[in-house]
Amino acid sequence: MGKYVSLETVAELTDSIPSAPIILPKLQKLLSRKQVNIHEIQKIIEVDTGLATSVLRLANSAFYRGEQKIETISEAILRLGTVALSKLVSTMQTAKWLNQPVQGYGWESGDLCRHSLCTAVSAEIFSRTFGISTPDVAYTAGLIHDVGKLALAYAASDALEEVLQSVPTAYPTWEKGELGILGYSSTDVSKILLSRWGFSQTLIEVSAYYLHPLLAEEHDRSLVTLIHAAKHMSTALGYGVGADGFYYEVDEDALREEGFVEERLQKCIPLIIERMEELVAPDGTVRALS
Amino acid sequence: MPNTTTSFPPLTPQFPGIVVGVADMKVSNDPDAILVTYALGSCLGVTMHDGTKKIGGLLHVMLPDSKQHANGASRPAMFVDTGVPLLLQSMLDAGAKRENIRCKVFGGAQLLSADEFFRIGAQNVDAFYKISKELGLKVDVWEVSGRVNRTIRLLNRTGEVCVRVPARPEFIR
Numbered sequence: 001m002g003k004y005v006s007l008e009t010v011a012e013l014t015d016s017i018p019s020a021p022i023i024l025p026k027l028q029k030l031l032s033r034k035q036v037n038i039h040e041i042q043k044i045i046e047v048d049t050g051l052a053t054s055v056l057r058l059a060n061s062a063f064y065r066g067e068q069k070i071e072t073i074s075e076a077i078l079r080l081g082t083v084a085l086s087k088l089v090s091t092m093q094t095a096k097w098l099n100q101p102v103q104g105y106g107w108e109s110g111d112l113c114r115h116s117l118c119t120a121v122s123a124e125i126f127s128r129t130f131g132i133s134t135p136d137v138a139y140t141a142g143l144i145h146d147v148g149k150l151a152l153a154y155a156a157s158d159a160l161e162e163v164l165q166s167v168p169t170a171y172p173t174w175e176k177g178e179l180g181i182l183g184y185s186s187t188d189v190s191k192i193l194l195s196r197w198g199f200s201q202t203l204i205e206v207s208a209y210y211l212h213p214l215l216a217e218e219h220d221r222s223l224v225t226l227i228h229a230a231k232h233m234s235t236a237l238g239y240g241v242g243a244d245g246f247y248y249e250v251d252e253d254a255l256r257e258e259g260f261v262e263e264r265l266q267k268c269i270p271l272i273i274e275r276m277e278e279l280v281a282p283d284g285t286v287r288a289l290s
Numbered sequence: 291m292p293n294t295t296t297s298f299p300p301l302t303p304q305f306p307g308i309v310v311g312v313a314d315m316k317v318s319n320d321p322d323a324i325l326v327t328y329a330l331g332s333c334l335g336v337t338m339h340d341g342t343k344k345i346g347g348l349l350h351v352m353l354p355d356s357k358q359h360a361n362g363a364s365r366p367a368m369f370v371d372t373g374v375p376l377l378l379q380s381m382l383d384a385g386a387k388r389e390n391i392r393c394k395v396f397g398g399a400q401l402l403s404a405d406e407f408f409r410i411g412a413q414n415v416d417a418f419y420k421i422s423k424e425l426g427l428k429v430d431v432w433e434v435s436g437r438v439n440r441t442i443r444l445l446n447r448t449g450e451v452c453v454r455v456p457a458r459p460e461f462i463r
Contacts, residue, residue, distance in 0.1 A: 105456075106456030106457030106458075107456070108456075164457055168437075172402075173402065229407075232401055232404075232407070232408050233408070235331060235401065236331050236332040236399075236401060236408050236410050236411070237312070237331050237332070237333065237352065238312075238328075238329035238330050238331025238332070238333055238397075238399075238439050239329060239331070240329070241329060241331055241439035241456070242439075242456045242457070243438075243456040243457040243458075245331075245437075245439060245456075246399050246400070246401060246402065246436075246437030246438065246439070247402060247437060248401075248402060249401075249402045249403040250401050250402065250403050250404045250407055250408055251403075252403065252404070252405065252406050252407055255407055256406075260407070262406060262407050262408075262409070263358075265407065265408075266353065266358070266410065267358075267359065269352060269353060269410075270313075270353075270359060270361065270365070270368060273312055273313055273352065273368070276312070277311070277312070282309045282310065282311030282312070282314065282328070283306060283309045283328065284328050284329070
């Protein structure tokens with residue numbers, strides 16, 4: 001019996017945290033089909049008031065609005081199309097979960113949400129720049145890569161306090177601190193949660209191995225490495241970085257192997273900032289949730 | 291030894307301070323103003339202050355060199371080489387005397403095991419050192435590098451800067 005809660009207990013306790021993105025895998029499956037069944041998508045969206053409101057709001061925004069005002073979810077789905085809808089659903093579902101007030105990792109309110117949004121935006125832009133995966137899959141992978149941290153902060157904040165006191169004096173990295181003190185890390189928690197919620201094997205692989213891309217299955221390794229790069233970019237830009245943020249190692253061999261080049265990564269930064277300004281206000285408020 | 295922050299007015303929803311975004315810059319001649327910028331990461335937060343006239347400025351730059359970017363000239367506050375001269379000129383335009391301006395610099399955090407990639411923090415610090423020499427700036431504080439995300443607040447009345455890092459007590463530089 002360890003000093004702190006087990007990995008299984010963390011996963012079980014997660015059921016009592018509201019707003020888990022459990023409808024996301026089902027919606028994404030429906031949205032990725034060649035023949036989209038609007039009625040089925042509509043049924044899922046309509047049970048989530050916040051999501052339904054956001055879908056209608058986006059469909060009636062200056063960018064999408066046509067001559068007529070959109071008043072129903074089915075009209076909104078047709079107006080937005082599957083790519084925009086998929087992105088909106090991913091952002092709303094995941095941001096709501098990640099924006100909850102929990103102690104741990106030295107976070108301030110909304111930090112994990114801001115960090116995940118910047119990782120998602122960076123991943124989408126890197127996907128286009130380096131021709132890896134597809135921008136929408138990269139975006140979702142960036143959003144969900146750290147879901148286990150919220151669960152761990154919720155269930156084991158006392159253990160995280162010990163990790164905080166032990167890094168870097170007793171453990172050189174935050175991951176090694178979690179492994180040494182808890183016996184498992186936040187990526188193990190993410191892997192269990194995403195499996196339980198029915199996410200695709202690729203996204204589970206991302207959450208499990210983004211810290212060590214070379215351990216990922218070969219067919220998912222490019223995307224996992226892309227999220228590795230996006231996560232470190234998000235940290236360097238300071239979005240939602242807690243006490244752990246700068247204590248994860250960059251795997252430069254993995255980055256080189258996938259063809260990443262520092263100069264091209266840096267050239268993406270102005271574009272990342274432009275996109276983040278749309279999502280996060282200068283005082284850190286997440287616009288997508290306000 | 292850093293000072294304590296008990297005399298530093300807290301920011302509240304009613305008094306949010308003057309918020310400086312990423313790749314942004316603000317100058318104020320209100321002695322009661324507090325300029326704040328959040329979460330510097332590897333970016334730099336540069337403050338300039340004229341203690342006689344109580345004029346303060348804050349810049350949040352992200353990258354060292356505007357010439358490396360196609361549209362670099364369109365956002366001078368994004369880059370060290372263009373943002374620092376812009377802040378200095380804005381201070382002078384607001385009535386600050388060049389000989390009275392004191393400067394402080396924060397941020398430039400570094401990722402672990404980053405020798406070839408993500409060296410933005412070190413590059414920003416190097417670029418600031420270079421431009422500060424070229425402009426003859428008097429730099430009193432270098433709170434840079436390390437592995438922490440810094441949020442800073444400049445108190446215009448005194449020129450003091452309150453530094454907040456995750457899970458640690460605030461301190462004044």
